[in-house]
Amino acid sequence: MIDPAYSPQEARGIWVFLEHDAGVLAPVSLELLAKARELATESGAELAGLLVGGDLSALEATTARLDLDRVVSVAHPLLTQFTAEAYAHAVDQVIRQQKPDIFLLGATAYGRDLAGRLAVMLRTGLTADCTDLALEAATGLLLGEVSGFGGGVLATIRCEQHRPQMATVRPGVFPEPAAVDRAAATIDRPAVDVPAAKCPVKVVARHRKTGVDISRAERLVVAGAGARGEMPSIEALAQALGAEIGATRVAVDEGWAERERQIGQTGVIARPKLALVWGASGASQFTCGIDQAEMVVAVNQDPEAAIFESADICIVDEVAPVVKALVAELKSRGGVE
């Protein structure tokens, strides 16, 4: 076995990495905190939120009012902008000092970068992209549920002898917590050493998302020929779901969507988690563009439509009333994160 940085016997507490940008905490961090609170209550462990950055004064005040027991705030000028090397160097020091038992991070680019480097520095186990977390009844060990093979296989992973037990969790897996009203939690500010030599990478520029690129969309609402006249509802649905709009070739030809939104062999091969396909016949030149979706919902009034071969949920009906009904449900019962 490879020697752990510290033993399970020395390890205490559940930590959650509180990712932030421009003074705002990442939603996944809040989701994780809520789940971690459940686990901490079950095991009686202390729950701490880890903040890392340049000037954390404003964020400290916000996070101290969240449902956690302690804030560990690690500030250093060279940590103002995230780079994996600098953040890992700083967090490694703090973890070795304080020896948490469990360390959870959101499976964002930054979260995965940081977790990936830390796991090697600490010689510990890291379970990626968990779709659920639990504590093993007999041992109190963290159990991470993950999927592999394109979502076809589910595995439960545990890390027995090494600490901290690390896991990353996808955004949207756990619900956001309800707001709490509480007195501010303790804020610890451990000092860290961050020499310039440990920050080799420079962030030269950052750009927020603009322009149409549906290839990265996690959620897609797709308009086919059968969606004629229903684009306003399609757009409302996409908005309510935080989804991008995609289109079949026919829909693009008709001018209902830009060519950049065309899905399929000569368009975009998308890899969404969720695809809702409205009024598309399902020709193979189209379906190859959504075949990698985890879940496909298809609505078409033709019961023979090929799209039903490629869908998890099939509705044989006209597009118009069904899309309107779904939009109405989303309005009345609340949108999804």
Added chain:
Amino acid sequence: MTRELHTLVCLKVVPKSEEVGVDRETNTLDRANARSEINPPDMNALEAALALKDRFGGRVSLMSMGPPFVIPTLRVGLAMGADHAYLLSDRAFGGADTLATSLTLARAIEKLGDVDLVLCGEESSDGATAQVPPGIATWMDVPQATYAMDVDFEPGQRHLVVTREVRDGEEVLDVPLPAVVSVKVSCNEPRFMDAARFALLDSEASVTTWTADDLGVDPEHLGLAGSPTSVAGLKEAAQASGRRREMVSGTPEEEGRILYDRIVEFLRGAGARGQEAPG
């Protein structure tokens, strides 16, 4: 650059995801009938490496950890334009989680001694952890740039300019070499291989196989022994056997309601576990 750029691409030969199942009796992976392919993001990594070679010259090596039966698949990478392939093959490597895997690859890369840039796909289609590229970088104590969509190189300077995808958009990084870069799947279109070269490739000459002994790594740090994590349980996910094709019918209002429930359930990740949808 005073010497030519040597790029090393980590390639994993994986079973085609849709053809892998779980043996319901033993609850272990059943990949007996699954065809092999090069992990799709690794094809993008190889294309990125070959594009750099087109522009700046130098060499592209492939490295893969796996059993000897992956060699024919590695020839595909050579036929695309890579110069040599290294196969890390030893029973001792088996059962490795990402910590042991990234250590094995890192030590093999260091053994080559002159690698400037390690290119990987962002994650593999089987495990999908995305942890190996940062793992390799950390074992080698070099910087990393993950989820790259574009990798540019300044000839004459030992650094890369990498555009990568982050949570709310993208950022541009200046990364000194040597470094490890992982690329987003579909960030480019992998060039088709030279079919004539593929037919003529002599594996003996183009593929070097290394065992655990060749790497000189403590056996306690390899394979199952070197893996802090273990699999406690395995099962087939609900939608594994093709598409569910669940018919939903009723009035449009009923259909809308059921769709809402299914969508919320799915987004909570509960689809496979059959948990009740909130709200």
Added chain:
Amino acid sequence: MTTPVREVLLLDDDRWDRVLLATKGEAAACYQCGTCTATCPWGLVAGASIGVRSVMRRAQLGIDGWAEAVWRCTTCGACEQQCPHQVPISDVMLGLRSLAWEERGVPHGLSSVLWDMHWDGNPWGRPPSARSAWAAGLDIPRFDATKHAVLLYVGCTASYDRRGQKIARAVVSVLRSAGISFGTLGDEEPCCGDPARSLGNEAYFDRIAQANTKKLAVENATEVVAVSPHCYDTFTRYPGAGQAFNVRHYSQLLRDLVAEGKVSFAGVEPSTVTFHDPCYLARHHDETEAPRTIMAAIPGVSLAEMERSREETLCCGGGGGRMWMETLPEDRFATARAREAAGTGASYLVTTCPHCISCLEDGASVAGARDLKVMDLAELAVLAGIGDTAPTEASQ
């Protein structure tokens, strides 16, 4: 007076050598009459002509500048049929494409088609295990040379495309009704290699042709019947074609059966039918009579020919690998073709190629020709109640 600006073209010997090699020097005979450009169906569609004459000239001189034109070519063969010097224009186009592969100047999306062929054995990226799903419930036997007269080669489009699968089932029905003993290679059926050839990747096509020729030899398959004219054409280009094995398009087999009196048809309701000749039968293989002989034997069928029929057929737009490329609506030949078909007063537009069917159905839809039903010849035969020798009741 201003000095006219002249463009100076420097001829590069190395470039000329590469182009000559790639095109096998076949553009040499071109004497620039321009008949090809005038014949090319691209001239019919809104504002886009591919300047075939110019491409031939550039190929002769080894000057670049053909890229767009070369990829638009559907290899329909209309130009080379009219060429006074018999320049094999399609082959020159494919030769220039092969150069583009070598130089990595291929349009986006085409490498992926070839990768699909390599990893999945078909250009649609569908799993091999689903290749014979179209035949579920039909109990089609695995080809066995000791039992079967014919190896039915289904092809990737008829196997995987929903519309194409209906054609495959109709062909099976036709063969069974005619009493032909046949089998297929099931999930083991390899791609014939046409997309590789049509997209210009000569090296990959050569490998496939060699491997498939071996496969046919191992199977002892000497009589191959193809559902698609493209597969049929491709098999004729394999080493061993015409010697180790014979290949026909299914319409040719059916024509023989009709001519020999071995099958007949119950008939259809009196209908006006027009026939769209696939380029890969009519021009590339001079086959225009087989479908007409068959239709003439169907009671109730009244054939109304389009002006552009037989060797003068108007390409549907699907050849030359175009099925894997994007064609803007205003550039689709099939729209004009569907209008032409509707103009004959026909209620059925019959053809005998899966790509043509796909393009023409799209064309009929775009042209708003709602009363025009696009149908494969095999589907018409089934509708007409094909049976062996004696007329039977209309069958499924």
